[in-house]
Amino acid sequence: MAMPVIVADSVEHALSALADHPDATVLAGGTDLMVEVNDGRRTPTQVIAVGRVAELTGIRVDGHAEGATIVIGAATTFARLERGPITELAPALAYAARTVGSPQIRNAATIGGNLATASPAGDSLPVLVALGATIEVAGANDRRQIPIVEFFTGPKRSALAPGELVVAVHVPVRRGPQDYLKVGVRNAMVIAVASLAIAVDLDARTVGVGLGSVGPTPLGAPDACARIAEQARWDTDHLTVDPAAAADFADQVAAAARPIDDHRGTAEYRRNAVRVMAARALRRCGR
Amino acid sequence: MSEIYVLRVNGEEHAVADAWSGESLLYVLRERLGFPGAKSGCEQGECGSCSVLVDGVLVCACLVLAASAVETEIVTVEGLQPAERGEMSDVQRAFVETGAVQCGFCTPGLIMAVHALLDHDPDPSDLVVREAISGNLCRCTGYGRILEAVEVATRRRSGGPGSGVGARGVSGPEVVAE
Numbered sequence: 001m002a003m004p005v006i007v008a009d010s011v012e013h014a015l016s017a018l019a020d021h022p023d024a025t026v027l028a029g030g031t032d033l034m035v036e037v038n039d040g041r042r043t044p045t046q047v048i049a050v051g052r053v054a055e056l057t058g059i060r061v062d063g064h065a066e067g068a069t070i071v072i073g074a075a076t077t078f079a080r081l082e083r084g085p086i087t088e089l090a091p092a093l094a095y096a097a098r099t100v101g102s103p104q105i106r107n108a109a110t111i112g113g114n115l116a117t118a119s120p121a122g123d124s125l126p127v128l129v130a131l132g133a134t135i136e137v138a139g140a141n142d143r144r145q146i147p148i149v150e151f152f153t154g155p156k157r158s159a160l161a162p163g164e165l166v167v168a169v170h171v172p173v174r175r176g177p178q179d180y181l182k183v184g185v186r187n188a189m190v191i192a193v194a195s196l197a198i199a200v201d202l203d204a205r206t207v208g209v210g211l212g213s214v215g216p217t218p219l220g221a222p223d224a225c226a227r228i229a230e231q232a233r234w235d236t237d238h239l240t241v242d243p244a245a246a247a248d249f250a251d252q253v254a255a256a257a258r259p260i261d262d263h264r265g266t267a268e269y270r271r272n273a274v275r276v277m278a279a280r281a282l283r284r285c286g287r
Numbered sequence: 288m289s290e291i292y293v294l295r296v297n298g299e300e301h302a303v304a305d306a307w308s309g310e311s312l313l314y315v316l317r318e319r320l321g322f323p324g325a326k327s328g329c330e331q332g333e334c335g336s337c338s339v340l341v342d343g344v345l346v347c348a349c350l351v352l353a354a355s356a357v358e359t360e361i362v363t364v365e366g367l368q369p370a371e372r373g374e375m376s377d378v379q380r381a382f383v384e385t386g387a388v389q390c391g392f393c394t395p396g397l398i399m400a401v402h403a404l405l406d407h408d409p410d411p412s413d414l415v416v417r418e419a420i421s422g423n424l425c426r427c428t429g430y431g432r433i434l435e436a437v438e439v440a441t442r443r444r445s446g447g448p449g450s451g452v453g454a455r456g457v458s459g460p461e462v463v464a465e
Contacts, residue, residue, distance in 0.1 A: 004308035005292075005354035027352055031332055034350040037309045038330040044309060049355040079344075102422020103400070104347045105332055188421030189333055 005047045011138060011167060014050050018163050019140045021046045026165060028075055028113035031105050051075050051110065056167060059085055066203050068173040074112025074166040078124070082106060090171055092178035092197050093127045099182050100124070102189050112166040115151065118158040118217070121192050125152075125218035127180055128169065129210030130197040136168040137161075145170070152217035174208075176200035176239075177285040181277040182212075183265075193265040196253070196277040200285050205234050207285075209278070214270045215258035224252035224278075232286070241286045246279060253278035292357050296320060297366030303353065312356050313337045313348035316363060324364035324395045328424075335423035338396040338403075339363050345403035347422075364395040367402065378402055378440045387436035389427030397423045401437055409444060411437075 006024075008014035018024060025044035027033055028051050036042040050056060056075035061068055070089050072081070080086075081097035100106050100123045114122040115135060125148075133148045140163055151159050160166065178199045184190030195212035207229050209221040231245040241249070259270035291304045294315065301320050311330070316322040316339070328334035330349045337348040340362040348363075367376040375383065378401045388394050397420060404411055404419040411419065416437050425433060 005352065007355055007357060027355060030350045030352055030355075031347075034311060034352060035331040037352075038311060038349060047308065047352060047355070049352065051355070101332065102335065103403075103419055104335055104338055104345050104422045105350075107344045108346045108350060188418070 004045065005049060007049045008053050010053060011055050011165070014048055014053060014165055015138060015140055015163075017048045018165065021048070022162055024048045026050055026116065028110040028116070029077065029108035031101065031109040032113060032117045032119075050112075050165065051108075056112070061085075061089065061173070066175070070171040070173060072111055072169045072171065074115070074168055075110045076112075078106040078109050078111070079103070081111065081124075089173055090127070090131060090178070092130065092180045092199055093124060093171065095178075095180040096123045096127045096182075096195075096197065099180070099187075099190070099192075105189075111169055115166050115169070116158065116160060118152050118156050120152075120155055120215060120217055121195075121213040122218065123182065123192060123195065123212065126195050126197040126210030126212040127178075127199075128171065129218050129220050130178075130199040130208040131171050131174060131210075132208055133172070134170040135166060136170060137164045138167045139164045143167070148218075149220055155216045174199050174201040174204070176202040179281045179284050181281055183273045183277070191264065194257075194259070194270045194273040194277070196274060196281055198278075198281040198285055200239060202234070202236065202239070205229060207232070207282075209253055209256075209281075211253070211257055211274060213259075213264075214274055219256060219258065221253045221256035221278075224249055224256060227252060228282070239286050241282060246282050246286075249282055250275045250279035292354050294320070294353065294356055294361060295359065296322060296361045297363060298360075306353070308352075308354050310353050311349045312339070312341075312351035312353040312361070315353040316348060316361075322363045322365055326392055326395060328392070332422075333424070334393070334396070335400065335420075336393050336396040338399040338423065340399065340403065345400060364398055367398065376402065377443060378405070378436070381436040381440035381443065382433070385432050385436040385439055387428060387432040389425075393423055393425040393427075397425065397433060401440065404437075405441060405444060410441060 006017045024046040027047050027049040056073040058073045078097040078100040087094040114124045128148045135146045135151045180197045182195040183193045192213040197210040199208040207225045211219040228249045233240040254271050254275035257274045259267040261267050325348050326336035328336040332347040332350045339348045342359050
């Protein structure tokens with residue numbers, strides 16, 4: 001009988017272990033999984049730990065200028081995303097990373113784990129939606145790229161097939177202001193009541209928005225974004241939005257939310273929070 | 288049941304046998320290896336009282352799957368002290384001197400968090416200190432004296448003026464660093 005905990009040392013090792021044990025639980029940082037294990041809600045019989053696979057950790061940039069893409073290994077921790085190159089390349093992702101849990105949590109929790117857990121409250125997920133990220137997953141025989149909006153299929157459900165592993169996140173470098181806002185009861189150790197990411201691309205002249213904790217999955221607001229991109233006045237280093245268009249944008253983003261009432265907040269509160277965050281985020285990004 | 292695995296804790300190897308494979312590092316440290324320094328509070332990473340260093344990185348031991356921590360260097364609060372356990376670390380001494388301890392349950396985790404902070408940032412701002420201990424809950428002290436302890440430890444490490452106690456106007460004995 002195999003060891004019930006396999007510490008993978010390469011992606012191939014992890015994938016072959018997954019092929020041998022289709023029901024195995026993949027362990028990255030453990031900050032979601034171990035809460036359930038400690039509480040007796042999950043009793044995995046086979047664990048494949050991927051947190052120490054070198055190929056899965058680290059940040060690199062492919063291409064340059066307008067076509068550049070940041071490739072973030074799935075086992076990269078939020079501690080590494082909140083500082084270093086991400087603060088320049090994708091500032092909203094660094095902001096979001098800094099709001100994850102506490103230093104202890106950020107030292108362990110990974111972006112790939114955030115994706116695979118697929119909680120609608122995952123802090124990095126609205127940013128990945130706003131930036132139009134692509135998720136690279138690997139199976140026994142091939143690799144495929146899944147657009148972020150297709151990755152989430154329901155609360156804590158994703159397009160990840162059995163035997164597949166999230167290996168990397170591909171994030172386009174976008175030149176322009178970005179922001180991330182999160183509503184919670186304190187500045188640390190908070191699961192978002194509602195969150196919003198915005199990314200302005202001054203070259204493509206687009207605005208991207210991602211919403212967290214206000215629907216069964218992280219959500220975009222494509223209609224609001226397309227409309228504000230038309231209404232804004234674009235210059236090479238900034239965009240200008242008039243107040244009426246900004247208010248209209250905030251209403252449209254709020255309309256894209258699909259919140260429910262739960263123990264952290266009501267649907268009505270959440271929709272209003274989205275409206276307020278959308279207006280604030282756009283104001284901070286524009287003139 | 289799992290096969291035997293080996294954890295390296297405070298510089299020494301310990302075999303873990305007949306353990307359930309889902310056990311957390313916190314459980315194994317406390318219940319199997321005799322390291323009760325890390326405290327079991329929430330078991331969901333919220334309280335920080337089980338903070339330890341794994342390969343030099345501050346984590347909640349309750350969220351580490353013990354069997355996945357093979358081939359790492361684990362340091363618990365017991366490992367901060369000399370083998371004879373007679374002396375305190377500089378951070379521990381600062382906590383005692385400033386009265387940053389009340390019931391004491393959160394203290395080992397806070398000590399680990401402050402060591403992790405000062406080892407990377409010898410002169411943290413107040414905001415950096417607050418963020419560094421944001422994952423450690425203390426329900427007794429209100430944090431004032433904990434922040435004072437960090438200030439004392441920081442000043443003493445830098446060897447600067449005012450490295451004694453009473454940095455915030457609380458009078459106390461002048462303590463000379465060894």
